[in-house]
Amino acid sequence: MDFVQSLRAKAAENIKTIVLPEAVDERMLQAAGEITGAGFASIILLGNEASITGKLTAMGFSPEKLTIIDPELSTYRMEFVRTYHEMRKRKGMTEDEAATIMLDPLFFGAMLVQKGMADGMVAGAINSTGNVLRAGFQVVGMAAGTKIVSSCFVMVKEEWAFGENGMIVFGDCAVNPQPTAEQLANIAIDTATTAKALCGFEPKVAMLSYSTLGSGAGDDVEKVIEATRLVKEKAPNLMVDGPLQLDAALVPAIGSSKAPDSPVAGGANVIIFPDLDAGNIGYKLVQRLAGAEAVGPVLQGMAKGVNDLSRGCNAEDIINVVAITALQCK
Numbered sequence: 582m583d584f585v586q587s588l589r590a591k592a593a594e595n596i597k598t599i600v601l602p603e604a605v606d607e608r609m610l611q612a613a614g615e616i617t618g619a620g621f622a623s624i625i626l627l628g629n630e631a632s633i634t635g636k637l638t639a640m641g642f643s644p645e646k647l648t649i650i651d652p653e654l655s656t657y658r659m660e661f662v663r664t665y666h667e668m669r670k671r672k673g674m675t676e677d678e679a680a681t682i683m684l685d686p687l688f689f690g691a692m693l694v695q696k697g698m699a700d701g702m703v704a705g706a707i708n709s710t711g712n713v714l715r716a717g718f719q720v721v722g723m724a725a726g727t728k729i730v731s732s733c734f735v736m737v738k739e740e741w742a743f744g745e746n747g748m749i750v751f752g753d754c755a756v757n758p759q760p761t762a763e764q765l766a767n768i769a770i771d772t773a774t775t776a777k778a779l780c781g782f783e784p785k786v787a788m789l790s791y792s793t794l795g796s797g798a799g800d801d802v803e804k805v806i807e808a809t810r811l812v813k814e815k816a817p818n819l820m821v822d823g824p825l826q827l828d829a830a831l832v833p834a835i836g837s838s839k840a841p842d843s844p845v846a847g848g849a850n851v852i853i854f855p856d857l858d859a860g861n862i863g864y865k866l867v868q869r870l871a872g873a874e875a876v877g878p879v880l881q882g883m884a885k886g887v888n889d890l891s892r893g894c895n896a897e898d899i900i901n902v903v904a905i906t907a908l909q910c911k
Contacts, residue, residue, distance in 0.1 A: 583737075583739065584735065584737050584746075584747075584748060584780070584876065585737070585874070585876060585901050585904070588779070588876075588901065588904040588905060588908065589619060589621045589900075589904045590621075591904075591908055592621040592622055592903075592904045592907040592908055593619075593620060593621035595907075596620075596621070596622060596623060596907075597622055597623070597700040597701060597886075597906075597907040597910045598622070598623040598624075598625060598698075598699045598700050598701075599622050599623070599624060599625070599699060599700060599701045599702065599703060599886075599903050599906055599907060600624075600625040600626075600627065600690040600693050600694065600699040600701070600702045600703075601613055601624060601625070601626055601627070601690075601702075601703055601704070601899075601903075602627040602686035602687050602689065602690035602702065602704050603627075603686065603704055603705075603706050603707050603708065604626040604627055604628040604633050604649075604686075605628055605707070606706045606707050607636065607640070608706055608894065608895060608896045608899060609626070609706055609896075609899060610626070610633070610636055610637055610640060610642070611640065611896035611899075612896045612897075612899035612900045612903065613626055613637075613642075613647060614637060614640060614641075614642030614647075615896065615900055616900055616903055617642070617646045617647055618642075621904060621907065622903055622904070622907045623646075623648070624647050624648070624903075625647075625648040625649075625650060625690075625693065625699055626647055626648070626649050626650070627649075627650055627651070627652055627686040627689060627690055628649070628651060628686065629651055630649045630651055633649050634649065650689075650693075652683065652684055652685075652686055652689040653684055655689075657692075657693075657696075657698070658683060658689075661683050661689065661692040661696075662676065662679050662680045662683045663676075663679075664692065664695075664696070665679045665682065665683055665688070665692065665719075665720065666679035668719070668720070669719065685716070687704055687708060687712060687713060687715075687716040688716045688719075688720060690702045690704065690716070691716040691717055691719075691720035691721050691887065692720050694720070694721050694885050694886070694887065695720050695721050695722075695885070700885070700886060700906075700907070700910040701885060701886025701887060701888070701906040701907065701909065701910050702717075702721075702886070702887050702888070702906070703887075703888050703890065703899065703902050703903050703906050704716075704888075704889065704890065705888075705889040705890030705891065705892065705894070706890050706892060706894055706899065707892065708892075709892075710755055710756065710889050713887070713889045714730070714756070714880075714889065716887075717730075717880075717883055717887040718730075721883055721884050721885050721887055722883075722884045723882055723883060723884060724882055724883060724884045725884070727882040728763075728764070728767050728882075729757065729760070729764050729767050729768065729771075729882060730756060730880060730881065730882035730883060731752060731753040731756050731757055731760075731767070731768040731771055731772070731880075731881050731882060732752065732753050732754055732755035732756045732877065732878040732879060732880050732881065732889070733750050733751060733752035733753065733754070733772045733775055733776070733877060733878065733879050733881065734750070734751045734752075734754055734864050734875045734876060734877035734878055734879070735748055735749075735750050735776075735779060735780060735875075735876040735877060735879070736748065736749045736750070736751055736864065736867055736868070736873045736874070736875055736876075737873060737874040737876060738871065738872065738873040738874065741873075743831045743832075744831070744849070744850045745780070745782045745785075745850040746780070746782065748780050748782075748850065749831075749849075749850055749851070749852060750772060750775065750776040750779075750780065750784075750850065750851045750852070751852055751854065751860060751863065751864050751867075752768055752769070752771075752772035752775075752851070752852075752853050752854070752860070752881075753768045753772070753853075753854065753857065753860050754854065754857070754860035754861050754863070754864045754877075754878060755857075755860075755861065755877075755878040755889060755891075756857070756878075756880070757856075757857055758856065758857040758858075759856050759857070760855075760856065761804070762804045762805075762807035762808040762811060763808070763811060765788070765804065765805070765808035765853065765855065766808045766809075766811035766812045766815060767815075768853060768881075769786055769788060769808065769812045769821065769851075769853045770812060770815060770816050770819065771881040771882060772784075772786070772851055772853060772881065773786050773816070773819055773821075773851055774881075775879055775881055776850065776851050778908070779879070779905065779908070780850075782850055783820070784819065784820065784850060784851045785820045785821075785844070785845045785848055785849050785850050785851065786812070786819060786820065786821040786822075786845065786849065786851045786852075786853060787821075787822060787823060787825045787830035787831075787845050787846070787849035787851070787852045787853065788805050788808055788809045788812070788821065788822070788823025788824055788825065788853050788855075789805070789823070789824070789825060789826070789827055789830065789852055789853060789854055789855060789859070790802050790805045790823065790824030790825065790826065790855060791826065792805075792824045792826065793824065793825050793826045793829045793839045793840055793846075794822075794823075794824065794825070794839070794840050794843070796826075796839070801855060802824055804855065805823050805824040805855055806823070806824060808823070808853075809821060809822065809823040809824065820844050820845055821845060822840065822843045822844060822845040822846060823853075825839075825840065825843070825845070825846055825849070826839070827852070829846050829847070830845065830846060830847075830849040830852055831847070831849055831852075832847060833847035833848065834847070835847065836848065875898075876898075876901045876902075876905070877901075877902065877905070878890075878891070878902075879902075879905050879909075885910065886906040886907070886909040886910045887906075888902050888905065888906045888909075890902060
């Protein structure tokens, strides 16, 4: 069983309800139909019921097992408006403003999650990451004790000799533009936890840089050195090393040459990029040029399962992220 099939099989063991607020997009409808047919999650779609039903039928899917809610007509709407106003009134929000915002499917969907009417939400096919995160932060909130919300991708290519079992986990590729050393350390720890939960392997974390263990110098290198120190302090049992160049992290011969005493070099299965430029460019290069499957992004640090998509996603990407979101739901 390959990685994505294993995700769906695990999700099917404990069915969760996931809301897809962007039901105006056909990729979302395609994903909803396939997920319902596969039976590993229950799906709520937000939007005009007649329009969604008509489109699903035209695509060959039965809407019978799907829940469709129109935020404008929903009996939940006024309750959601009152709750959201209560959450935001100290910041100057009026009830009229809350009523307008609660017509936005992203915020309505997030409130379904906050109220326990859905277990998680997946969006971002037509909305920016910023908009998805704003709804998530304001309505669902961060997990207790979490200092930063970040993201990771599981990059999958069966014939890879790198990583583990054809998988390498990349973080952070979607959320934090210029993380501090402390934030980078937290990203590394959270990504290792996600990697173990989703992939089942023992994480070996490489903190990436243009320098391998002091071969280069500069503020960016110093940040990775400090972040690595903090990871070792906060998670002493985690295998981590850095700074490491990418080839030293992944290629055994280069790792043994450049960092012979490293517990990670040449065998990393989790790689942490120093900033969002590197992370976002890196995962897309591997996806587009190497032909790897990019499963994610997976958001880490939210109180409940909320995940963002790339606007370049396809229906298969949405299906995979729904399975991940279901597995994140407790």
